[in-house]
Amino acid sequence: MRTINIHEAKTTLSNLLRLVEEEGQHIRIARNGRPVAELIPLPKKHDPFVTNPRLQGIALEDPMLPLDEEDWPLENR
Numbered sequence: 001m002r003t004i005n006i007h008e009a010k011t012t013l014s015n016l017l018r019l020v021e022e023e024g025q026h027i028r029i030a031r032n033g034r035p036v037a038e039l040i041p042l043p044k045k046h047d048p049f050v051t052n053p054r055l056q057g058i059a060l061e062d063p064m065l066p067l068d069e070e071d072w073p074l075e076n077r
Helices: 008-009 013-023
Strands: 002-005 025-031 034-039
Touching: 002 008, 008 013, 008 025, 013 025, 013 034
Parallel strands: 002 025
Antiparallel strands: 025 034
8 A cells, every 4th residue: 555645645546546446456545644535446346237147148128027937937937
């Protein structure tokens, strides 16, 4: 983890945010040598309908209508 002082953080904030966002770096910000804050990446949100392989391939004509048995994947019947 990289530690920088407040002045450097203020003058290079855009670059620090890029390092956190794109490279996942953790950056500690210090005042007079004492840590006061950390910049860390936020966890990525996952769309369960895209990332869940059990739900892929299910297409609904009307999402309010109940599913027929043949609409469900075989392993979920």
